[in-house]
Amino acid sequence: MHVCVTADIEKFSDAIAKYGVSCSVNDYHGLRALLDIFCEEDVPSTLFMLGRYVESTPTILDIVRENGHEIASHGYTHLDLRSLSPIALEEELSHCNRLFSARGFRAPYYGFSRLMVKYLEPYFVYDSSQIPVRSASRMDRFLNVYMLSESLMEIPISTVGIVPLTSMVLRMCPLSLAKIMALYTLKRDGYLVVNFHPWEFSFVPPEVPVPFYVTKNAGAAFIKKVKRYLKFLRELNVDFITMEQVYELYR
Numbered sequence: 001m002h003v004c005v006t007a008d009i010e011k012f013s014d015a016i017a018k019y020g021v022s023c024s025v026n027d028y029h030g031l032r033a034l035l036d037i038f039c040e041e042d043v044p045s046t047l048f049m050l051g052r053y054v055e056s057t058p059t060i061l062d063i064v065r066e067n068g069h070e071i072a073s074h075g076y077t078h079l080d081l082r083s084l085s086p087i088a089l090e091e092e093l094s095h096c097n098r099l100f101s102a103r104g105f106r107a108p109y110y111g112f113s114r115l116m117v118k119y120l121e122p123y124f125v126y127d128s129s130q131i132p133v134r135s136a137s138r139m140d141r142f143l144n145v146y147m148l149s150e151s152l153m154e155i156p157i158s159t160v161g162i163v164p165l166t167s168m169v170l171r172m173c174p175l176s177l178a179k180i181m182a183l184y185t186l187k188r189d190g191y192l193v194v195n196f197h198p199w200e201f202s203f204v205p206p207e208v209p210v211p212f213y214v215t216k217n218a219g220a221a222f223i224k225k226v227k228r229y230l231k232f233l234r235e236l237n238v239d240f241i242t243m244e245q246v247y248e249l250y251r
């Protein structure tokens with residue numbers, strides 16, 4: 001069985017921009033905490049880097065490379081790509097490509113549309129933007145890895161019933177339930193794909209006017225919980241692999 005741990009490397013201010021509010025947290029502290037957890041638990045990961053963050057703080061690219069993680073793309077601005085014109089979408093992808101090369105992509109807010117496939121194909125071999133239960137078309141409801149086109153693979157976030165195993169769900173639900181869902185998914189699919197964000201490991205002021213589930217249980221408590229979650233997965237004798245390795249296994 002395989003576990004693929006991923007993270008979207010963005011600033012907290014980018015993550016909450018869609019709510020029209022601004023608030024910053026210690027983003028470096030969050031990133032450091034995330035990398036320390038992965039290092040302590042000996043977990044290789046795939047990090048979807050936001051281009052604008054890399055451009056403003058180029059050292060983060062060196063930091064994540066030093067730690068041996070796979071680098072993938074999270075777009076440039078963290079806008080919902082479904083709202084962009086074809087020219088703006090192309091610019092998002094090409095701008096990122098000029099900053100760093102990557103074989104994989106994840107759209108901000110898991111905002112995937114089939115119309116994006118032809119724009120992703122020239123740059124990437126896999127996409128990981130889909131949460132199967134959120135997709136509008138029946139064809140996008142596949143739970144597992146599948147080919148979006150001849151050259152582009154979809155590696156969706158693992159989902160149990162209507163519950164995607166995102167970091168938000170892990171923050172909200174008891175650890176015991178998260179373990180049961182992980183075990184169920186591993187038995188069903190043979191692999192598990194999970195996702196985190198660095199700001200979830202930082203102190204987030206409770207008064208930020210965003211929906212409660214965005215920041216609930218973030219910070220030190222989440223660091224502890226994720227460590228216990230990863231330890232539990234390791235005890236199941238799973239192999240931790242990167243998205244590129246998932247791609248190689250299933251293509």
Ligand SMILES: [Zn+2]
Nearest residue numbers: 008010108109
């Ligand atoms: Zn994001």
